[in-house]
Amino acid sequence: MVYAGKTKSGVAHIGVSGRLKDRNLVMWDEETNSLWSQLSGEGIYGKRKGESLKLSPSVFVGFATWKKMAPKGQVLALTDVRAKIWHYTRQDLARGALRRGHALALGLRSQGETLAIPLAFLQKKRIVTSEIGGKRILALWLKDEMAPLVYGIPKGAHFHLDKGRLVQAKGGAFDPLTGKPFGKTASRPASPLRRFPYLPVLLKAWKTWYPQGRVLGTE
């Protein structure tokens, strides 16, 4: 997951604390030695207790898909990869589950609300719209890319997938990979869709963390 690296009190450089809480990583910041929950992004101990790191939009896709999304992009260059346990592939996403059959979901948070979208559900529907924290979202499963993506969309907007294009009911179409519009509408210049932050999560764990949270497909 990706957090903005600053809070209301300033920049936070974050490291691994060596601690676990509820089987989840606890982080620390170099500026104040405060502790942070990796899962929630909340300061849980020290001077910054009560502050929050804000989730930032990112994508969770295979490398081949990444190159299509960002042809001039760069890639972290660390090669001493040792543990096979970390070798996740987009086929894991396509299966909708990780090892031992643990179901995967997209976890969303906004304004104190949570929403889980099980990958199996998303793959079946291909395109799902919902609301969280007063914001409307659209989740996509791109079968050929084996990739889930989430965008924020205007209220009242309706979309469908057609021949690899994300088509808006009232006109206009977008590239589902990048959110960029194909052409412009006559009435106004089309702007790209905004990515909405999501986390790839184990559904079982997410339900434990957020027992009151909504889970699409079970409502």
Place this chain on the structure above:
Amino acid sequence: MLLLATALMAAFPLPPLQDSRPSSIPQSKPSAPSRKSGKALRAQWGEGAPGRQVVPVKFKPIRKVPYWTNAEASKHLSPDDLVIGIIRGEEAIAYPIKMLGGPQREIINQKIHGEPYVVNW
């Protein structure tokens, strides 16, 4: 404590960074495969600190890491390898999940498009 820390580092023997880059996105690329791990520091929190210390040290935030172009990374990654990708304006960086394994490097701090981000797995 020191003994445990030594044992830990022996169990996860990551060599120091060989080719570090500035914290902004580098324009040049490492010519050879690079390694990176957070420096282990003494972990000190009060008794009221939440959770439990499962590793006897904390790891210094990682701020400087090397990057490849997509083309260079293609020599090291499978098309199917999962990445966390950040795209801001014309700048875009991908973090392969398999490179974020282990307690020394689960978190990377990086400025993109002038804004600080914390990538973690």
